[in-house]
Amino acid sequence: MPILGLAPDRYPTKPAHFDIERVIRPNILSLHPYRCARDDYSEGILLDANENALGHSIPPSAASALEPEVQPTLALDLHRYPSPTHDPIKARLAELRGLPGTEWVFLGVGSDEVIDLLIRVCVAPGTEKVLITPPTYGMYAVCAQVNDVGVVKVPLVLEGEEGEGGERGRFAVDVEEVKKAISADPSIKLVFLCSPGNPTGTLISLSSIRSILEYEDFNGIVIVDEAYIDFADEKAxxxxxxxEYGNLCVTQTLSKSFGLAAIRLGIAFAHPALVQILMNTKAPYNVSTPTASLALSALSPDAIELMKSKVSTLVKSRGELLRGLEQLRPLGLGAAIGGNDANFVMVPILEKNGSGRPDNVRAQKIYKTLAEHEGVVVRYRGGEPGCAGCVRITVGSDEEIKVVLQKLGELLKSL
Known part of the structure; x- marks a missing residue:
């Protein structure tokens, strides 16, 4: 059954073993997408969508109480439904990431909507599965459970010297074990990889990704979640x-490097065939007009340069945070683990007796005391595979880094 809205010559041709129609659920392939009012016309006297022709009802008195940066949104056509496609945003994203055009870009309400939608279009509830590589982002498993989809877990490489890197370094993808799991269970339709990893901060090598994409036993799609990619090497x-690969989907977001977590804009970059499927399935007006307006501003040339400048500052600050944490090691703090390629670092808190072993109890106590008594909130990650005793610390401003190092040092001495 052909993909509705996709020209026959736009189907993926590589890798040779991949057939996208075997990946997409039959009910999704046969779905006739809802045609919304703005699909056909967006200009003129618009009397087609039952909108309020008199405009929004936020009075000037209430508007003046809003934050100054929010007030301009009231000048937008808030009484009109937003664009269902947002092609200007897609065009800027395609240019930014070096892709041919808008047909390679899908927009969602944060990456979480993209993840959920990919599971819904590809994986049959109750019978099919996704594969994840813990420790990893928790929403893959949450979305799978919500959709009654099974989860196969193939842990990352959990042993290895810190900074070893390469195909078998700590927190690398265990490619051979992933392949074994795929061969053993043909019901696996999606493989989720997080690069840089959350909570590991470790990049997945492109050679590892290629190896899974080219594996002939896998006629599914590899999802590479790159929420933190701008904090890593630009070639990663x-x-x-x-x-090159029709069975690859890369998700990104404006939440991290662009500093726009509140507007909830997620992105999927993929072959036009998969993008068309996502467009056919999504809610008609999933991305709001205020979000779109802010996103378009954030993707202007000047704004992108400012983003890159701030990323550079945060990468430098990441190094300062790591050096500060190194100074606390005599107090019972382990060396930072993972690749440190994101805007956070992860460190194990050790037993106070000098054994060098990670201590989940002590880590939880420090985590809770920091938050509840010192006003410093980090994230406890000790329950994740390979992350015993760990707390994850986001790279903050210079002043925030100074405070977290001071407070953490005091607690390591006292607890």
């Missing part, structure tokens, strides 16, 4: 593989 993105 799997977007560079997209025009």
């Amino acid at each position: 993105s799997a977007v560079t593989l997209l025009q």
Whole structure:
């Protein structure tokens, strides 16, 4: 059954073993997408969508109480439904990531909507599965459970010297074990990889991703979650593989490097065939007009340069945070683990007796005391595979880094 809205010559041709129609659920392939009012016309006297022709009802008195940066949104056509496609945003994203055009870009309400939608279109509830590589982002498993989809877990490489890197370094993808799991269970339809990893901060090598994409036993899609990619080497993105592989989808977001977590804009970069499927399935007006307006501003040339400048500052601050944490090691803090390629670092808190072993109890106590008594909130990650005793610390401002190092040092001495 052909993909509705996709020209026959736009189907993926590589890798040779991949057939997208075997990946997408039959009910999704046969779905006739809802045609919304703005699909056909967006200009003129618009009397087609039952909108309020008199405009929004936020009075000037209430508007003046809003934050100054929010007030301009009231000048937008808030009484009109937003664009269902937002092609200007897609065009800027395609240019930014070096892709041919808007047909390679899908927009969602944060990456979480993209993740959920990919599971819904590809994986049959109750019978099919996704594969994840813990420790990893928790929403993959949450979305799978919500959709009654099974989860196969193949842990990352949990042993290895810190900073070893390469195909078998700590928190690398265990490619051979992933392949074994795929061969053993043909019901696996999606493989989720997080690069840089959350909570590991470790990049997944492009050679590892290629190896899974080319594995002939897998007729599914590899999802590479790159929420933190701008904090890593610019050549590390799997977007560079997209025009080569039709079975790859790369998710990104404006939440991290762009500093726009509140507007909830997630992105999927993929072959036009998969993008068309996502467009056919999504809610008609999933991205709001205020979100779109802010996103378009954030993707202007000047704004992108400012983003890159701030990322550079945060990468430098990441180094300062790591050096400060190193000074606390005599107090019972382990060396930072993972690749440190994101805007956070992860460190194990050790037993106070000098054994060098990670201590989940002590880590939880420090985590809770920091938050509840010192006003410093970090994230406890000790329950994740390979992360015993760990807390994850986001790279903050210079002043925030100074405070967290001071407070952490005091607690390591006292607890």
